[in-house]
Amino acid sequence: MTAAGGIIREVIIGACRLILGDARDVLPELVGVADVVASDLPYKLTSGGNAGGSMKGKFAPDEYDNGGELFDIVRWSEIGGPIYRACKKNADIYIMANDKNLFPAFGGFTGAGFKFHNFLTWDKISPTRNRWYMKELEYTLYLWKGNARTITNCGSKQRFECPRPKGVDWHSTPKPVPLMAHYINNSSDVGATVLDPFAGTGATLLAAAAFGRRSIGIEVNETYFDLLCERVEDAYRCGFEGIRAECAAAEAAQSAASRRAV
Ligand SMILES: C[S@@+](CC[C@H](N)C(=O)[O-])C[C@H]1O[C@@H](n2cnc3c(N)ncnc32)[C@H](O)[C@@H]1O
Numbered sequence: 001m002t003a004a005g006g007i008i009r010e011v012i013i014g015a016c017r018l019i020l021g022d023a024r025d026v027l028p029e030l031v032g033v034a035d036v037v038a039s040d041l042p043y044k045l046t047s048g049g050n051a052g053g054s055m056k057g058k059f060a061p062d063e064y065d066n067g068g069e070l071f072d073i074v075r076w077s078e079i080g081g082p083i084y085r086a087c088k089k090n091a092d093i094y095i096m097a098n099d100k101n102l103f104p105a106f107g108g109f110t111g112a113g114f115k116f117h118n119f120l121t122w123d124k125i126s127p128t129r130n131r132w133y134m135k136e137l138e139y140t141l142y143l144w145k146g147n148a149r150t151i152t153n154c155g156s157k158q159r160f161e162c163p164r165p166k167g168v169d170w171h172s173t174p175k176p177v178p179l180m181a182h183y184i185n186n187s188s189d190v191g192a193t194v195l196d197p198f199a200g201t202g203a204t205l206l207a208a209a210a211f212g213r214r215s216i217g218i219e220v221n222e223t224y225f226d227l228l229c230e231r232v233e234d235a236y237r238c239g240f241e242g243i244r245a246e247c248a249a250a251e252a253a254q255s256a257a258s259r260r261a262v
Helices: 023-029 076-086 099-111 177-187 203-210 222-238 241-261
Strands: 009-013 016-020 034-040 087-097 115-128 135-145 159-161 193-196 214-219
Touching: 009 222, 016 203, 016 222, 023 076, 023 214, 034 076, 034 177, 034 203, 076 087, 076 099, 087 099, 087 115, 087 177, 099 115, 099 135, 159 177, 159 241, 177 203, 177 241, 193 203, 203 214, 203 222, 203 241, 214 222, 222 241
Parallel strands: 016 214, 034 087, 034 193, 115 159, 193 214
Antiparallel strands: 009 016, 087 135, 115 135
């Protein structure tokens, strides 16, 4: 039994509004709320063949027998529209996907009305072994709605180098908070509202809160939702100092990498 709009439970922690529910049911209730969307949708993963050491641990093929689906899959074609309507008149959105999902994701989001700015990448530094080239990159579609906004730091490169997050072993695909902070800070001002309809460990929400933005996160899995609430509460208790320091270090590392490239 859910409340109106598919909201099963709602928790407010500081400037974060956390909603337990299916994004497909909840998003229609959130019209025109977001200045920025930064999200990593549940998409199909592939094992990378039989190269020695490929896709081990929680990603090993034996760990999931659903043809590569770690989570219930949300179709790209069904989610672009609800996210478009959840955005304000002018908004930037960052949608993460692996190589195989990039083109369907592009179709789903441009088909919904978003305009395409750029492909960005997250360089995870430690690649996964693969028969068909190791994969050290994940991709982000950077799109906009309405009037295009100039990013805050025009010295930002397409590639953002950052190790995989630690301390969130309870989730299979956590994203690094510094990466999400990089996107959010480039595409919004203090006080803006950031939306992540597939919140997972809450990397987007933590990044938003650490830099003075409001946020709305939706997560369908109740176990993840409870752990996500705990993580956000802990961050508020610690005053975000550790998170801000981690983000500053990651930004400094990008600057060093840029200097090497010139
Ligand atoms: C790829 S993960 C996101 C990881 C997140 N970016 C992070 O840093 O932890 C996708 C998340 O969406 C959740 N999810 C899957 N289907 C959903 C749905 N229909 N509505 C809301 N959340 C959903 C999954 O439980 C999972 O936690």
